[in-house]
Amino acid sequence: MVMPIALLFLMSVLAGFVGSIGGVGGGIILIPILTLAGVDIKQAIAVSTISTIAISVSATTTYLRRHMPNLNADAFLAVFALAGAWIGALITVASTWRTLSFACGIIFLVYGLLLLRKGGGLRTSAVSQDAFSKWLRISGSYYDDAEGRTIAYQGTRSFLVGPLVFFAGLISGSLGFGGSGLVVLTNQEVLGLPIKVALSTSHLIIAIMALVGAEIYLEAGLLDSTLTTVVLFGASLGALVGARLLVHLENRIIRAILMALLFIFGIEMIFREIR
Amino acid sequence: MKRSNRVMWLARFDIEPILSSTSRNGLLLSVALVGAGLFIQWVTRNPMPLGHLIRAGSLPLLILADFQHVDSPSFLPQLLTHLGIVVLISTPYLRVALSFIYFSWIERDLKHSLFTGLVLILLTILLFTNLV
Numbered sequence: 029m030v031m032p033i034a035l036l037f038l039m040s041v042l043a044g045f046v047g048s049i050g051g052v053g054g055g056i057i058l059i060p061i062l063t064l065a066g067v068d069i070k071q072a073i074a075v076s077t078i079s080t081i082a083i084s085v086s087a088t089t090t091y092l093r094r095h096m097p098n099l100n101a102d103a104f105l106a107v108f109a110l111a112g113a114w115i116g117a118l119i120t121v122a123s124t125w126r127t128l129s130f131a132c133g134i135i136f137l138v139y140g141l142l143l144l145r146k147g148g149g150l151r152t153s154a155v156s157q158d159a160f161s162k163w164l165r166i167s168g169s170y171y172d173d174a175e176g177r178t179i180a181y182q183g184t185r186s187f188l189v190g191p192l193v194f195f196a197g198l199i200s201g202s203l204g205f206g207g208s209g210l211v212v213l214t215n216q217e218v219l220g221l222p223i224k225v226a227l228s229t230s231h232l233i234i235a236i237m238a239l240v241g242a243e244i245y246l247e248a249g250l251l252d253s254t255l256t257t258v259v260l261f262g263a264s265l266g267a268l269v270g271a272r273l274l275v276h277l278e279n280r281i282i283r284a285i286l287m288a289l290l291f292i293f294g295i296e297m298i299f300r301e302i303r
Numbered sequence: 304m305k306r307s308n309r310v311m312w313l314a315r316f317d318i319e320p321i322l323s324s325t326s327r328n329g330l331l332l333s334v335a336l337v338g339a340g341l342f343i344q345w346v347t348r349n350p351m352p353l354g355h356l357i358r359a360g361s362l363p364l365l366i367l368a369d370f371q372h373v374d375s376p377s378f379l380p381q382l383l384t385h386l387g388i389v390v391l392i393s394t395p396y397l398r399v400a401l402s403f404i405y406f407s408w409i410e411r412d413l414k415h416s417l418f419t420g421l422v423l424i425l426l427t428i429l430l431f432t433n434l435v
Contacts, residue, residue, distance in 0.1 A: 071356075078388070078391070081391055081392060081394075081395065082330065082333075082391060084395070085326050085329065085330045085391070085394050085395060086330055088322075088323070088326050088398075089323050089324075089326045089327040089330065090323075092319045092320070092322045092323035092326065093319065093320060093323045095319050097319075099318070099319075099402065099405075099415075100415060102402075103402060103406065103415040103418040103419045103422075104415070104418055106399070106418065106419070106422045107418055107421055107422055110422055110425055110426070114425075114429070163414075164414070232398075235395040235398075236395060236399070236422065236426075239392055239395050239396065239426070239430075240426075240429065242392055243362075243392065243429050243430055244429075246357060246358065246359055246365065247358070247359065247360055247361075248358070249356045249357070249358030250356065251356060251357045251358075251388075252355065252356055252357075253355045253356070253357050253381070253384060254355065256357070256388060257337045257340065257341055257384050257387070257388075258341075260333065260334070260337050260387065260388065260391060261334060261337055261338060261341070264330055264333070264334050265334075268330075
């Protein structure tokens with residue numbers, strides 16, 4: 029591999045920072061860099077799952093203190109995320125799922141364009157809640173530092189969210205990135221959570237998906253010891269800084285970062301399949 | 304505990320700071336262990352080569368395998384590094400376990416207990432046994 033360890037450390041810090049703010053894992057930055065540096069794609073995916081765990085755990089320390097994640101939604105969706113990630117990781121060990129990557133790339137680009145058209149501003153919470161979401165008690169409130177007020181919300185369409193999160197787990201486990209973005213999108217646009225609640229709740233779910241992937245890659249012997257330790261160190265530091273920054277950011281800025289990440293995700297996933 | 308006291312206690316109980324502390328301490332311990340391993344490698348001028356792949360059927364087996372090379376100069380940094388990885392992977396697992404206890408014992412919420420209980424069982428099988 030032709031890459032100085034110091035550069036890898038800096039890239040990991042950046043991945044951690046971007047990941048904690050954008051509600052995503054480290055794969056979006058680390059996988060292309062590692063593969064360009066000559067690391068095997070499966071090993072790059074394996075190492076990025078470690079960075080994703082570090083990012084998600086870092087981020088949730090701050091969000092949980094501020095009562096942002098919805099634990100009821102997390103409990104329900106973790107089942108689907110785990111199942112999807114397990115199957116996805118087994119697929120990666122056996123092969124790569126090319127068509128899925130291309131399709132997911134298109135979805136991210138389309139959604140990024142939709143976000144661009146809708147413009148910024150705080151997403152309005154669902155006015156009425158369906159019976160299933162009410163039964164799951166997906167509702168709550170949190171104090172938004174940037175808005176300077178307490179925001180109440182209630183989730184809806186949870187019957188759709190489970191299968192979507194399963195699909196996200198599949199993407200995450202098989203491709204190493206993209207799944208976390210899908211979880212954030214699902215929580216925000218389908219479940220109807222405010223963006224900061226969607227991001228913070230997603231991190232709890234993303235940690236489970238990455239944990240499953242990491243263990244399966246460990247069993248398959250795909251984790252490079254040196255890469256893993258450097259990435260773990262760097263991503264943790266970057267995510268700690270990013271999470272502290274997120275709680276003070278305005279929602280329109282978070283929305284812009286998410287939009288940029290969606291475009292990068294989409295283009296990256298499409299071009300991986302075209303190359 | 305009397306019902307009225309329990310209701311009052313429940314109204315005051317907040318699981319999120321506990322989950323936050325658990326996540327933070329797990330992450331800091333993981334970073335400290337990995338950092339110590341990297342530091343020892345640097346000080347002893349015995350860096351782990353790139354391409355050294357870690358393989359284990361479960362998290363306990365990963366640590367046990369290190370003790371088969373106690374005489375090796377890379378034993379201590381490798382052990383610390385692997386412990387750091389194990390702690391990192393175990394941190395979200397511990398968070399799920401605490402959530403299960405919260406939903407089942409404190410909230411007494413059957414459905415969320417079942418969700419987290421199922422996740423906990425599957426993660427336990429995946430992480431701590433060699434069955435899968």
